[in-house]
Amino acid sequence: MLTGITIVFLGGDARQVEVIRKCAELDANVRIVGFDQLEEPPAAGVSSEKLTTELLASADVLVLPVVASDEKGSVPVQFSSEPIILQEEHFASLPKDVLIYTGMAKDFVRRLIAKYKLELFELLERDDVAIYNSIPTAEGALMMAIQNTDITIHGSTCVVLGLGRTGFTLARNLQALGASVKAGVRRKDHFARAAEMGWKPFMTTDLADQAADIDLIFNTIPTMIVTAQIIAKMPRQAVIIDLASAPGGTDFRYAEKRGVKALLAPGLPGIVAPKTAGIIMANCICQSILEQKIRGDVQ
Structure with a gap:
């Protein structure tokens, strides 16, 4: 279970919706940005938010889309008309022990994560x-x-x-x-x-x-x-x-x-089978969070 863990989602497509659902099912405190045009909430108890430094400061886990952002910090959004633009202040506000997940990160995100010594997990680099x-x-x-x-x-x-x-x-x-x-x-x-x-x-x-x-x-x-x-x-x-x-x-x-x-x-998985692709990512992210939580408890 992910009880007591605050997970913030920024943007994404139908795959991200599946990850949100999985995290909510495991009792995480899920807060989402960039999903205001969904016909219905992804899961009960999920909180829709605006991107602020205060929101990011509350995150135990930050989940970005499969491609985290472009080189100017623009995050892909499918379910919102409002753009999400990451800036340096956002990375600066994240807790030092936050876990950041994405499919793949470009230089903009990599540079700021390295600058603030944050931990990044790129899912598409994993063999499974x-x-x-x-x-x-x-x-x-x-x-x-x-x-x-x-x-x-x-x-x-x-x-x-x-x-x-x-x-x-x-x-x-x-x-x-x-x-x-x-x-x-x-x-x-x-x-x-x-x-x-x-x-x-x-x-x-x-x-x-x-x-x-x-x-x-x-x-x-x-x-x-x-x-x-x-x-x-x-x-x-x-x-x-x-x-x-x-x-x-x-x-x-x-x-x-x-x-x-x-x-x-x-990017065919997200086009032809977004539900399946989302479930793959959800299982990977949730298992990784649990592993990191256990590791932290042991330490």
């Missing part, structure tokens, strides 16, 4: 969260593939670039649907794993040799890899779905010029 999130990401990528092609996944030739947590789940799902899966890898152990799974591995440096026989490319590598030279060798009817963080790893300008459909699709 990334693996769970790979499930809705893969399903969303498949949805996009079906919507943007006139062929079935079954019998198609699909290239998955990168066999990290998302790439592996996606390749396995494509295989289950009857696709011929080629896996572009950068490591020898990934090459071996792809071969063991029954996929056709190749090193990403040899991508140009694979380009002529592709129906779909799914990229998970956040560096420029699907270059103009690669796109020039691809069939015009091929589709590129780039799952890497913006700006992706595809030359979108050249793809458009050549008439090859290329789609940038980061």
Whole structure:
């Protein structure tokens, strides 16, 4: 239980609503900012607030959105017309032992957290969260593939670039649907794993040799890899779905010029399955808070 713990939420989307509900169910004192346009409160006993230094000074835990803010401190809000702008005074007002959670933080937030020696937990850096999130990401990528092609996944030739947590789940799902899966890898152990799974591995440096026989490319590598030279060798009817963080790893300008459909699709869990993605984050945050509480009690 989270009884007696004050948790402040600043902004976010439907995923954040699930985290709020979970914390309220565990008896936390939940105070939220940026949810005034919700049709109904996320849970009983949740208090809607304005962003003030007094509010932040009361926090045992601060939960920011999946992307904490932009580089000017603007926090993403889906359920409010009023902007939330973080400033240095907000970080200065936080208790020294506050726990701060987000999916990923940009330099603005990192710099101020470091300045005031606060503790930051970035959920998307955790293997368990990334693996769970790979499930809705893969399903969303498949949805996009079906919507943007006139062929079935079954019998198609699909290239998955990168066999990290998302790439592996996606390749396995494509295989289950009857696709011929080629896996572009950068490591020898990934090459071996792809071969063991029954996929056709190749090193990403040899991508140009694979380009002529592709129906779909799914990229998970956040560096420029699907270059103009690669796109020039691809069939015009091929589709590129780039799952890497913006700006992706595809030359979108050249793809458009050549008439090859290329789609940038980061953040799919929050788009295609916000409830599931929110539950993943809620379970992780609540478990982490409990662990930190136990650790503090022991000390």
